[in-house]
Amino acid sequence: MxxxxxxxxxxxxxxxxxxxxxxxxxxxxxxxxxxxxxxxxxxxxxxxxxxxxxxxxxxxxxxxxxxxxxxxxxxxxxxxxxxxxxxxxxxxxxxxxxxxxxxxxxxxxxxxxxxxxxxxxxxxxxxxxxxxxxxxxxxxxxxxxxxxxxxxxxxxxxxxxxxxxxxxxxxxxxxxxxxxxxADLAMAQDTPFIVFHDAYGYFTSHFGLQNAGSVALGDAAAPGVARISALRQTLEDSGAACAFPEAQHDPKQMELLIEGTSVRLGGALDPSGSSLEPGPALYGQLLEKMSETLIACLSAR
CATH class of the missing domain: 3.40.50.1980 (Nitrogenase molybdenum iron protein domain)
Structure with missing residues (x-):
């Protein structure tokens, strides 16, 4: 790109x-x-x-x-x-x-x-x-x-x-x-996906992306058995192609969620930029990195 x-x-x-x-x-x-x-x-x-x-x-x-x-x-x-x-x-x-x-x-x-x-x-x-x-x-x-x-x-x-x-x-x-x-994300607009927690609504709404659900309901919430079961059904109903873990969170929950399915595990998203070098350039890098991570999985065949 x-x-x-x-x-x-x-x-x-x-x-x-x-x-x-x-x-x-x-x-x-x-x-x-x-x-x-x-x-x-x-x-x-x-x-x-x-x-x-x-x-x-x-x-x-x-x-x-x-x-x-x-x-x-x-x-x-x-x-x-x-x-x-x-x-x-x-x-x-x-x-x-x-x-x-x-x-x-x-x-x-x-x-x-x-x-x-x-x-x-x-x-x-x-x-x-x-x-x-x-x-x-x-x-x-x-x-x-x-x-x-x-x-x-x-x-x-x-x-x-x-x-x-x-x-x-x-x-x-x-x-x-x-x-x-x-322009870069246009190719991914019709492909549903799952994220770790409900932090991406502004991004997905702005760029017209299809976020089908989140594993955790809040930044620090641990999903229960009922939640995981419901998400399994969401994966099946939505046709989600990818599941994205998140920086600073254990990816095992996401791995367990998609185990035995055709859903691909994407790279870790970093909505706060906590893994980037602080400074004037960080905000642009945050948006670019998130876009690249989404595209890398959603565009895979």
Whole structure:
């Protein structure tokens, strides 16, 4: 596949003429990537949840707690994704401006599938009815770049032109990548598949893919015998071609689910980008890697 590079934004003004950037903290790698693109060379945001970190059971290091206490801005998805961070911000981050991106006007939101509501008691980490994995819709990422630039500009008005130009360039790069991935994934639109947990609704809806179901109903839910039995029936009824495990989760449950069937085991999907190198390029790499992993299995004959 020919890739359109997600180019990093250039600075609009020379560094010597600019004020010091705010101290910024972010939660997830995807958010960190978007903020990094808007800040450019003016500053480097801090990432709380680095490689391999769980969004549900993370314990802040003392240095991170101190960083939150001194932060000017905190960009995060919102309490739907990391409820523990909401409690932490209420106690440690009282001096920081908090920007929950999922709550910003103009963000496209989706609710979990009805089956999650029916069985949510199985998942002690359920997010409620709103699916918080909204960064997997690239139109949300483009919108958030403007939100990020606006919040940074309020804290740092001298550098407003730089933030705005960087956000515009980053949004244009994501739009170009979106168009390329739409073309790449077109061949997979009619092929059903199974995923590990219900985190991909934004991605599959945006690109018109056929997600037939998920093994776990939430990020930390362990499927029971009845759930596995129901999914076996789903595999048969849907004609699913592939089953995709997930980074940071044992693939054995997926392997057991498809044992004795014609369903192929795909590569591990990484919806949060936890296995990628943090930085400005991560967001584009996350979308590309997910697309490539899906296509590799769904296009097999």
């Amino acid at each position: 020919h890739r359109i590079p997600l180019t990093l934004p250039l600075l609009a003004l020379p560094l010597a003429a600019q004020a010091e950037a705010p101290h910024v903290v972010t939660d997830l790698p995807a958010v960190h990537s978007l903020v990094s693109q808007v800040m450019g060379e003016l500053g480097a945001p801090e990432l709380l949840l680095g490689a391999g970190a769980s969004a549900h059971s993370y314990q802040l290091r003392p240095s991170q707690a101190r960083s939150l206490q001194s932060a000017d801005l905190v960009f995060w998805i919102g309490p739907e994704m990391t409820p523990w961070l909401e409690r932490t911000l209420n106690s440690l981050g009282e001096g920081a401006t908090q920007v929950a991106l999922i709550d910003r006007e103009g963000t496209t939101l989706r609710e979990f599938a009805e089956e999650e509501d029916e069985h949510h008691e199985e998942d002690e980490h359920d997010h409620g009815t709103i699916d918080p994995h909204a960064w997997l819709d690239p139109t949300n990422a483009q919108h958030w770049l403007g939100v990020i630039a606006g919040a940074l500009s309020q804290q740092d008005p001298e550098n407003r032109p730089t933030y705005e130009v960087n956000a515009q360039k980053a949004a244009a790069a994501i739009a170009a990548l979106d168009a390329q991935l739409t």
